[in-house]
Amino acid sequence: MLGLQAIEFIQNQTIVKIKLGDVSTIIYNNYNKEIGKDKMKDYLKRFLSIIDNWNQEYVDNQFIDGIDWKLILVYDQRIKEYKGYGRTPSNFPLLKELFYSMIESEK
């Protein structure tokens, strides 16, 4: 969709995959759901707003057992990765909230 093919989010045991197209698919915990184009555009607007100010990497080794996470954007020509260990952007829960609402509303 407009040069973006897929979004993949991995955080410890959580994996969310979104394949974008005329009909997009969200894959979460082995369940697939389809999302129509217009609804997906709304989600994408929220998604891109959340990550707009993010740095590529967030690391804090001060504490043992940090959260290990990765967000991958697969474009037509390249891949962009945001990742972190032990630290997250301050609005990180919003991203999870967004995925959660995508899954919930599509159930």
Added chain:
Amino acid sequence: MDLLNINLKSFLPDIIDAYKEIYGPKYYDIIEYKLNNSLLIYYNNYEELRQYIENLKTLKKEELMCKFLDKIGVDIGKFQKKHQLDPLSTEALEIITNMVGNIWQCFENDDTINIRLLNREEDKYSFIKKRKVDFINFLRGSNVATLTMDQFDNYIQTDEYKNLKKQVDYYNKVYDELSIEYKEWYKQYDNCLLYINQESERKDQMMRENGMKVISIMYKFMPPNIQKLLDTKSDDEKWKIFFTSLSSDFSGSGNINYFDQKHMDELTNPNIELIHKWHIIECQVTYFESLGLSLPYELFSSCETEEDVKRYLNFLNREDMKNNIPTNNIIKIFKFLSSDLYNQTLFDYYTNSEYFKKYQSHFANIDDMKFKRQLASLFHDNKVCVFYEPTNINEFTTMLYTICGNGVGYLDMMLVHECGHIIDLNSKFSGFHEITKDKPNPYNSKYIMGERFNETLTDMFALEALEKLKAKGINMLDYKGLVSPMIRDLNTYNIVKQLLNPLVSDFREQVIDAKVNGNPQILINCIGENNYNELIDIVNKVDYLCKQGLIVKLEEKINDEVVKDYYEQVTRTKVVYNNIYEYYNNYLLNEQQSNESINHTM
């Protein structure tokens, strides 16, 4: 179990026994002292708790729907799950979908499920008739001719249909019984749902208040023409002008931010994907439109080509638009204000939570703002971790523990793993991991050098402890005592653990001694410094390869560079172990000679 109030201390006696059994009598005192003298903080984040309960709901629905299939005579043996936490088979899901629709819907949106269809009268809506026909075709199976929409009215007069309907009535009866069972089961989370709603409202309210504060301060900096437009707007309308999200959470970026130089440059940059340009324009247009500025519809109805972007930029450059575009100064003030007040809201939200209040008195330096912010940030990040911090009653260390959204089948392991860290924690080292001074991992800058090695060993011993606990039938936090079949790949990879198996079995005593005392030198003395560093490097490398998809590639027998690299590491590991055994034999010989010489002197 009350997920809102879990007493972690109550699990300690069993965990202590398990570690004592693994580490041996030499460490009984240290294990008891460190674990019994630690502050264990249990807290909850409502978003994660909600996700955790959602995952339990899916699990329960799967269990009940398998029961449903069994009761209506479907042979479920052929697609029985090997493990309760495994996903349902495609075949089972297909039957369930045909019977009731998506499994997520089960027991919640009962009126719309397929088995209810035949009792629905309103056939004037053709889509219901179509669904009925599809459902009947599913029930009749593929051995008979497919029923068409045109044949439906005649078919429902037949005896075959009457028998089919009786059969479906029975399905409904079975389903209704299970539905009662589900609702009874779900009641146990009533208090959690209440907590989730209360917390969500508390956070929303704080966000809303501070978001409106940003808007009211920004008003003073806006030019008169925009102020005039803002004067006519309600609070909700003002919110939409300034913030990209309609929810109360005003983090991320406001619409105004999309007028800054970075975003304007992106609009003209040929290397930026169209999706980002579309998003920037969407946010800018929302700003204009929410202010009430009329814009030519054809410009923004869709921005799906570079030409559309150019047209939009030409429009922005029009003389009459210039006064409407936020200035750099306004953008700067907005960014500072929204970020500052957002962080303040989060800080206030977490430091006023019941869990924070319950434990804050334990910390001697809770009045130190830096520490308080750090602690609030740990709560915000939903961290499960251990850390040193002086407490008022001289507790050895502090563990933060919480339920993770996707923690089903992992909760006990996470607790046992953290207890392993507490046992290993010393002033500079946590086991083999030098907390402050270690160099970065060369393959993955997120980690420091000894971190993966230490984590893998901690997991290996934690798995042993967990096995002992489960063998005794001890269940602490895991739902119905279920342990995920993926447990060996939690936090660190099983494939890496296998590489360290010879070390843990042949040098077990030294590994434990070095780990518990936070003194890697104990192990280095026996296996040699080069070999020790080689093992750390191999662990770091293979961990990195796993993150490049090694496990899937091995399963699918793909032989690419990642897989080749892995096999090189396996060969390298064999060489390292040969060197280790050689080094150790020499070490023993030297020890023997030195003992003999001491005895001789004596």
